[in-house]
Amino acid sequence: MNNISELCVSVEPLRPHHKVIDVGDIFLDPRYNRFLSLPVVQDGIPLGTISRSHVQQIFMARFGRELAGNKPISQFMNITPLIISLDQSMAEASQHVTSNIVFPITEDFIVTDGGGYHGMGSVIDLIRGLERQLVSQNQSLEQAYEKLKDSQAQLVQSEKMASLGQMVAGVAHEINTPLGYVQNNMELVRDAYGKWGELNGAYDALFGLMESPGASEADIGEQFASLQQLREEFAEVYPRDSMESLFSDSLYGLRQISEIVVNLKNFSRLDQAAVDNVDLNECVISALTIGKNVIKHKAEVVRDFGTLPRVSCSPSQINQVFLNLLTNAAQAIDGFGKIVIRTLADAQYVHVVVRDNGRGIPPELLARIYDPFFTTKPIGEGTGLGLSIVFGIVKDHGGQIQVKSEVGKGTAFCVSLPIKRNLN
Template structure:
């Protein structure tokens, strides 16, 4: 049996057939390479640019003059580019597609002529709707990513937070046991006084009352009881503060509005949340300056503070220090996190803010902490500055405007 081609194979038509089909299109089609050499231009393109059939050089020059300088490079990077061109008091919608194979680069440009102003406005409206929908999807994905990273971070810290809550709850529980014994002793003394008041000769009961007081050590109870109550109140307040800080920190921020807040309050609450993660190997020093209230999204900045502190802690292998400093510089405030850990090499500094990039072992980090922090600071019209020396440590400085630009 003679070999035959598969039924699904369709031979490529000759070039003159392709040109014939292209000339029947209502849209302009132009194909050219990186040297500006035109390999195909249909009838609509030639009419749009007023170029005679066969004058490929002039056509390439006209197209190169009208296209934005970045159009071809953007198409090469992302695969396509779209925009509009003013052409002889008309508007032409352009879409450019790129294909590269080895050293050969090729672009295919499609031109759609919009006849009147009404058609142009409809096209702009359609593109505006598409851009708005894309922006809403992107914004929603960013919020979900931020909240997901925030909750993942809280999940990693949950054991430490539970330990921080368990300690004060433990001694409050112990103090309540002591308080129960103290109350029993006090009620015993009160009963002795009541019997003495009912006795025919109350003075005769004084010795019994003194004996009860000595046996139950009422003098010690009277001294210890205020201290015991103060410790218990302090423990409950500590738990309340941790829960409040955790609630503020985990707030999604979806409906949070820009407000005036004290950066020091956010720093302190974040330190309270993550302290159990740091306290066994880190000496923390706070060098706070006088800061004004700044316009910000507080819970999002708390996320940045946490990422900076945890990264500084992870950079310290066994024992080290973290210095948190703040200050004012003109119309900006700055918050600085300095550690004496392992430092960051120059080649890694270019990538640390990339999404999903991490130097931690697999399963130990999402690689989103610094990327999200960069996005939050950029959203606040601020910047992150980095200084680092391998073996000596790193310093991240966050610079934020006191008031957001209108």
């Protein structure tokens, strides 16, 4: 049942000029058995109701039939019945009935259409109709909730991919720098190898002349002089110290590239359900590596890392939390400033504080910073999902996030994650 019309049944009403008759006669019509009361209508306008229980009380009283039988119904009816308009919703009708019904329930309600009598409605039917509506609404809510969860998961992943997209250019730059000098060093090694091959050939030629019975001293002397010149040129162009430095620099550059690739891989893992016991210092370092190109042009990063117990968490999600906080801190700084990262632990929590000396957040906006799609950044520079997702991730891990900010002096975020936490 979705509307009032489906709840009501029109019954032949008693008229005010009718006399109260035998209770059995009143309820002879089977339709009347659905209701606890009957309407009293005059010229199509409802005047009141008379309840079955009231009629029974009259006729069960001693000499009730003789005393009340000739009196008009208007003396016994309820002149303030429950009246519901046909154009009211089920919810409005339910609220009206709930607010005005008298307990114990002895009467049902009258339904009117434009002020005129339309029929009688049963309170029980109204409750059943509302129950069916409630079941239907609950099913709709469950479906909407499932869609919301799917949408939320997609938003989280979209924001994560957007964050990665913003970092791609920076990561490429960070890789290209060591890759550039590794490549250059390898070209120098290749040239040195060619010269070394030429020098080695000169040695072979000299040894060949020295072993040949027909070789003259002049030939040997000439080859020796040529070899000596090649050795001097090689030593001048490719000194031993420079070659050792060349290899050291190349190995260092390869280690840098490896570190960036490993951190990028760890950060971008799609297995969000994966849980591990991790050192949050490592998560911060991973986020700093991914966001380095954005941060280094905006701020000096000061690390104040404490010794931390390992925390059970999803590293991929926690990496995203720290990356968002660090890049937000960098973007909040006008000119060149400072970002201080402090990590510490107490008996229950590990705390990571990210503090910047940027613009700060006005007090009236602090309460809204975690709202989805709320952003103070210019159009096109922020989705307004970053801090909302950060808040959700921290909450899902049983943690807390706090913020303190002062306009013109900067902002500090503190992420606290429980040390003992079982994630499903």
